[in-house]
Amino acid sequence: MAEARLPQGITGLHVLPADHHRGPWESMVVPDSLRERLLGTALLVLRHAPALAQLSGPPHGLVLLSGPPGTGKSTLCQGLAQEAALALSTRGATTLVEVDPHSFPSELLGESQRAISRLFSDTLPEIAARRPHTVVIIDEVEAFAVRRSAASFEANPVDVHRATDAVLAGLDLLRGTSPRVLVLCTSNFPAGIDEAFLSRSDLVVHTELPDxxxxxxxxxxxxxxxxxxxxxxxxxxxxxxxxxxxxxxxxxxxxxxxxxxxxxxxxxxxxxxxxxxxxxxxxxxxxxxxxxxx
Ligand SMILES: Nc1ncnc2c1ncn2[C@@H]1O[C@H](COP(=O)(O)OP(=O)(O)OP(=O)(O)O)[C@@H](O)[C@H]1O
Ligand SMILES: [Mg+2]
Structure with missing residues (x-):
């Protein structure tokens, strides 16, 4: 079921499990170990994150899938959301949120930073409060978690750095306000992703060309x-x-x-x-x- 009137940056909002989201998970030809690892990480965060928050090294609820184009990253994210929602369905429904990192304007200094901060501080916590579990998919995350060490101040506006800072601060904030949120990100340009973002990931999966x-x-x-x-x-x-x-x-x-x-x-x-x-x-x-x- 899609929900109407989407907030800025959000391109899709669905309630899972849903019959029409069946298919992607089974159709993917990947090692069983990869499927199990993805599902295991998702379930641990969605089910136990509030308890795990007491650990000295709590999870960030962040998973990154990186690999060449057309190797199934987006399909695996969609499938994982449905599969995790099915496994948790006796404890309540799951909201699937699709975020488009390209939809944050960068022409105006500070504007993308403010929009990204709003996404993590207001929009996502508000959506997460609606149902017991939330899965956020950010496709092509390198568009807003740009590696600051590689983005020169000459070639990139200061705004790029501010936007990346806003994403990192936003992820930390979200972990505190809405622990049962799992953020799934994809990238086919991992070298462009900020180191502090990689360091926050609970799982990094590299998808390969099929053998x-x-x-x-x-x-x-x-x-x-x-x-x-x-x-x-x-x-x-x-x-x-x-x-x-x-x-x-x-x-x-x-x-x-x-x-x-x-x-x-x-x-x-x-x-x-x-x-x-x-x-x-x-x-x-x-x-x-x-x-x-x-
Ligand atoms: N290992 C695989 N097994 C089965 N189907 C696959 C596999 N890899 C890719 N496909 C198929 O290829 C299509 C594209 O996959 P998808 O969009 O998930 O790739 P992607 O890695 O996100 O690509 P991009 O980086 O270009 O966004 C889908 O129809 C998917 O089912
Ligand atoms: Mg993709």
Whole structure:
């Protein structure tokens, strides 16, 4: 369920668990250990953060997923929010908040700093008070947690430094006011993220380009989805040797591009685009050879 009239910087507000948020978690081809670690960190914070606040080194409720584009960072965040909400549902619902770090103006000196401070001091605590658990997703966090040591004062306005300071102060404040808030951040430019932000993270996960078995599994699952739409494709969708061959050709591409392979194959010939059930093995091999040259 989406909620209307969103405050500044917030692009989405949802109540979880929700049926239409099912799917991303299961569809991701990642090691089970990664899935368990993410879920474990989320549950520890959402369930026990008030008690853990008494420790000398309490959690910050901050998780960073970093890795190349198209390796599933945003999808994992969305899936994790739903999965954690499901596990905690007997204790109450979870609010999912999507923050767009690009939506804080930086033209005016001090303006982004004030807007970011408001986000952490007013908006997020207000939203967090609505339900027992809150998951905040900040996609492309490097847009506002810019590494201050690398941002030269000549090339970057003082405002950049102030904005990063505001994020760090905001995270510390949020930890005190709203402990059961989990902040999930993604970045495909980890070198640009401030050191003090990294130091506050409870978990940093590096997503990788899929290896041969992972690529094979992504291709197999995409083919299976396409075969649901056009059952005539089923023999190709269950041909494991073909999936392995396609994965060997495309090794080195990211998961997003791998998901596009079947689509790309369906558009190699106009008659095939009109009737996808005409798809043959050679169309897929041709598409695979093309897609690696992009
Ligand atoms: N390991 C994977 N297993 C299955 N699907 C994957 C995998 N990696 C990426 N995908 C698919 O690729 C698409 C893009 O993923 P997503 O948007 O989560 O990537 P991202 O890492 O956030 O990329 P970006 O850095 O460009 O924002 C999704 O449809 C996702 O399902
Ligand atoms: Mg993303």
């Amino acid at each position: 041969l078995p992972a690529l094979t599994a992504i291709i197999r699952s995409t083919m299976a989805e396409v075969a649901v739409l056009w059952p005539g494709i089923r023999p190709l969708a269950s041909d494991s040797a073909l999936h392995e061959e396609l994965a060997a050709i495309t090794l080195g591409i990211d998961g997003r591009r791998a998901r596009k392979l079947a689509l790309h194959a369906l558009s190699v010939r106009p008659e095939l685009a009109l009737d996808p059930e005409l798809l043959v093995r050679d169309d897929l091999v041709r598409a695979a050879k093309e897609i690696v040259t992009w």
